[in-house]
Amino acid sequence: MDLTQWARVQPDKPAYIAADGTSLSYASLEARSNQVAHLLRSLGLGVGDHIAVLAENTIELFPIVWGAQRAGLLYTLVNWHLTPGEAAYIVENCGAGALFASAALGPLAATLPEVEHRFVFAGALDGFESLDVALADLPTEPIEDQAEGYYLLYSSGTTGRPKGIVPTLSGAPFGAGLTVDHLMARQFGFDESTVFLSTGPLYHAAPLGWSLGTLRSGGTVVVMDRFDAERTLGLIERYRVTHAQFVPTMFVRMLKLDEAVRAAADLSSLRVVVHAAAPCPVEVKHAMIQWVGEIVVEFYSGSEGNCFFMIDSEQWLRHPGSVGRAITSAVHILDDDGNEVPPGTVGQVWFSGGSDFVYHDDQEKTAQAHNDRGWSTLGDLGRVDAEGFLYLSDRRTDLIVSGGVNIYPREIEDVLILHPDVVDVAVIGVPDPEFGQRVHAVVAASPRALPGPELEARLQGYLREHVAGFKVPRSMSFAEVPRLPSGKILRRSLVEQYS
Numbered sequence: 196m197d198l199t200q201w202a203r204v205q206p207d208k209p210a211y212i213a214a215d216g217t218s219l220s221y222a223s224l225e226a227r228s229n230q231v232a233h234l235l236r237s238l239g240l241g242v243g244d245h246i247a248v249l250a251e252n253t254i255e256l257f258p259i260v261w262g263a264q265r266a267g268l269l270y271t272l273v274n275w276h277l278t279p280g281e282a283a284y285i286v287e288n289c290g291a292g293a294l295f296a297s298a299a300l301g302p303l304a305a306t307l308p309e310v311e312h313r314f315v316f317a318g319a320l321d322g323f324e325s326l327d328v329a330l331a332d333l334p335t336e337p338i339e340d341q342a343e344g345y346y347l348l349y350s351s352g353t354t355g356r357p358k359g360i361v362p363t364l365s366g367a368p369f370g371a372g373l374t375v376d377h378l379m380a381r382q383f384g385f386d387e388s389t390v391f392l393s394t395g396p397l398y399h400a401a402p403l404g405w406s407l408g409t410l411r412s413g414g415t416v417v418v419m420d421r422f423d424a425e426r427t428l429g430l431i432e433r434y435r436v437t438h439a440q441f442v443p444t445m446f447v448r449m450l451k452l453d454e455a456v457r458a459a460a461d462l463s464s465l466r467v468v469v470h471a472a473a474p475c476p477v478e479v480k481h482a483m484i485q486w487v488g489e490i491v492v493e494f495y496s497g498s499e500g501n502c503f504f505m506i507d508s509e510q511w512l513r514h515p516g517s518v519g520r521a522i523t524s525a526v527h528i529l530d531d532d533g534n535e536v537p538p539g540t541v542g543q544v545w546f547s548g549g550s551d552f553v554y555h556d557d558q559e560k561t562a563q564a565h566n567d568r569g570w571s572t573l574g575d576l577g578r579v580d581a582e583g584f585l586y587l588s589d590r591r592t593d594l595i596v597s598g599g600v601n602i603y604p605r606e607i608e609d610v611l612i613l614h615p616d617v618v619d620v621a622v623i624g625v626p627d628p629e630f631g632q633r634v635h636a637v638v639a640a641s642p643r644a645l646p647g648p649e650l651e652a653r654l655q656g657y658l659r660e661h662v663a664g665f666k667v668p669r670s671m672s673f674a675e676v677p678r679l680p681s682g683k684i685l686r687r688s689l690v691e692q693y694s
Contacts, residue, residue, distance in 0.1 A: 197370030198225055198261060199337060201413050205387075210410055211254040212417045214430060219254050221410075224261060226335035231262025233333040238312050240292050242267030242342050243364060247291035249273045249282070249300050249307070252397050252420045255317050257406075259295050259326075260346070264407065265369045267342030271349065271359070272398035276679070279306035281357070285349050286310065288556060289359055296323060341369035347555070348400050348498050359555030360498045374500070374523070374550070376408040382505060382522070383467055383492065385438065389414030390464075392430060392439035394422050395682075400498040401471055405440060424448040428460035435464040442682030443475040444619070446483050447612060457486070467492055473682045474587055476609035477515050484508050493518055495585065497573045499564075501549040502526070504585055517584040524549030527570060528579055541588050544577045545570040576603075593686060595624035597632045602666055610661045611636065614654060616644035619676040621684045622668065625693050636668035637689055639676050646673030 196204070198221075206222035240246065246263055248270060250256040256272070263270040271289045273282050286294065287308045296304035298318025305322070315323035343365055349357035365371065379385040391409040393416055395402035406416045417434050419427070422445055431439065449457070468483070468491045475493065484491050489508035495518035496503045504526075506519030527535055528542040536542045547570045554560045565571050576588040588603045595602040604622035611620045619639040624632035638654065640646045651671045658667045672693065677685040 196411075196413065197372075198228070198265070198410060200370075201410065205413065208413075209415050211257055211406075212415060212434065213254050214417070214419045214426070217254065219257065224258055224410075227258035227330065228261035228265060229335050229337050230330040230333040231259055232266040232338045232341070234329055235262060235266045235268060235293070236338055236340075237333075238293055240266070240268060242340075242344075242366075243269065245269045245271070245289055245291050245347065246293045246295065247271045247273055247286045247289060247310070248295045249275060249286075249304055250295070250297040250316075250397075251275060251299055252393075252418055253297060253299075253317065254418055255297070256295075256397065259316075260403070260407070264344045265341050266338060266344060267340075267364065267369075268344045269347040269362075269364070270344065271347050272403060274349070274357075274396070274398045275300050275303060276396075279303060283307050285357060285359070289347060289349075295326065296320065337369075343367045343369055343371055343373065345373065346400070346403055348398070348403075350498060358557060358560055360500075361553050361555050362500060363551065372411050373404070373408070375404045376411040378503065378522070379405065379408045380412050383438065383469065385409060385412040385414060387413030389438055390417060390434055390436045391415070392417045392419070392427070392434075392436045394419050394427065394439065394441055394445060395472075399472075401440060409438075422448075424452050425456055428452075428456070428462070431465065432461045437464055437466045438469065439465065439467075440469040440471070442472040443470060443479060444473070444678065444682045446470065446475065446479050447619075450479065450482050450486070451618075462487060465490060469494065471495065474518075474605050474609075476612055478609075478613050480511065481515075484512070495519060495587070499550075499552045499571070499573065501552060501571045501573070502546040503549075506584070510584075514580065514582070514584045517580070517586050519585065520583045521546075521585070526579060526583075526585055528577065529566075533566060538581045539578055541576055541578045543572060544575045544585070544587070545572045593623075595622075595632050595634055597624065597627070597634060597665070598630040600665060602634060607634070607636070607658065607662060607666055607668065610658055611638070611654065614657055616641045616650060616654070619678075621676045621686065621689055623686055623689050623693065625670075625690070633670070634666065634668045635693055636671045637676055637693070638671055638673050640673050 202221040202225035209218040210221045210224045212218045293312035294310040295314050298320050301320045313323045314326040316326040345362040349359050393402050393406045397403045409416045471494045491508045494505040503523040504519040524546040525548050527545040530542050578586050607622045608620050621637045625635045627633035677688050
């Protein structure tokens with residue numbers, strides 16, 4: 196069913212619930228998103244045109260994105276954690292014909308480039324028209340020319356300027372749904388009984404896409420404004436959450452809660468615990484499965500939409516460390532010369548048969564992500580076993596080459612994060628006059644641990660018990676590890692700082 200049909204069947208059912216308890220019903224979402232669609236048409240914005248939305252994790256943004264979705268537009272949610280210059284680049288680069296901003300982000304909104312049509316919601320902002328006023332007299336019925344739109348999101352920018360990933364609009368009538376909507380129902384069991392907990396920032400593909408896709412199945416989404424480990428357990432219990440999505444750093448923080456807090460939480464409503472976005476240490480995932488049961492499902496994909504892998508708990512326990520087998524594309528592991536390598540050999544991961552994509556206004560980056568066979572890559576390194584299960588090593592850009600030897604930061608990070616004195620860790624390569632690069636660790640120490648030479652020696656000794664000596668960091672810094680809200684390490688910032 197599409198949103199209109201669900202609103203007729205269950206008008207009073209909550210479509211979205213904020214962590215503070217406020218909610219938006221199906222009927223209210225239907226009416227306001229239709230008004231937004233009428234507003235977009237009145238501004239001269241048609242199928243394939245573009246808008247930008249600047250908003251924190253608030254349920255008030257959903258009528259805007261649903262309005263754009265049903266009007267066949269491309270829409271970009273701007274990462275509000277960016278600097279003014281970075282956010283301005285995205286708004287300008289995407290060519291938005293209208294900008295919608297939350298009043299709570301007024302200082303950042305005021306720095307963005309002039310857009311012909313600018314609207315503010317949840318308050319007032321100089322230079323912006325009130326969205327409530329603009330919608331007041333518009334119809335609450337659907338526009339006549341509804342069509343499926345799509346979110347045009349920008350990459351995290353961990354290794355450079357964010358890249359806009361342009362999807363292919365299907366031209367299908369509204370209600371046909373997107374690929375992810377059908378995957379959620381078919382592979383993850385989403386239906387009208389689903390209560391989905393969205394823990395991540397909505398300007399990322401998975402939190403946004405799954406928060407939209409849940410409604411295609413008639414379910415309810417509980418939206419966290421920010422992740423907090425103990426609060427998460429409380430929300431699962433309060434709303435009888437059936438499906439929840441996490442990144443590995445969230446797993447680590449929940450597992451490091453006091454044992455009494457974890458034991459007191461009623462998680463019996465959970466049917467599926469999903470994780471993605473970053474590699475998960477094997478021992479961390481083992482601990483999660485032991486805690487919540489064999490309901491942990493991992494997927495590997497990218498905003499580019501060129502691949503989708505998944506693996507359930509039963510498969511993972513037989514193939515620990517794998518991110519699964521391909522669902523929507525074929526996988527190829529290539530060496531530096533573009534030749535396919537045998538099973539078990541690490542190389543760059545490429546995909547064929549998946550959805551195609553381009554990077555907005557960047558032919559060079561688009562070309563770099565494709566080869567002469569029409570295959571595409573996300574830049575990751577990995578290997579495939581004899582049964583077709585994919586194991587990721589690292590991103591090519593994160594690889595450390597020390598004395599001619601390849602060293603994968605993830606392997607070292609996965610060991611260090613399990614040490615009781617470590618809260619977070621990132622491993623990078625820094626310049627070395629003898630070896631070219633040397634391994635350096637940035638460690639966020641536990642409050643009970645005293646940062647300094649003694650802790651460094653203790654951690655190095657711990658590592659020597661688990662990894663080869665040449666992989667042990669020759670130096671360490673004790674500081675907070677900068678991460679994007681998606682959980683990805685901001686390595687570019689660390690390399691600049693420690694080089």
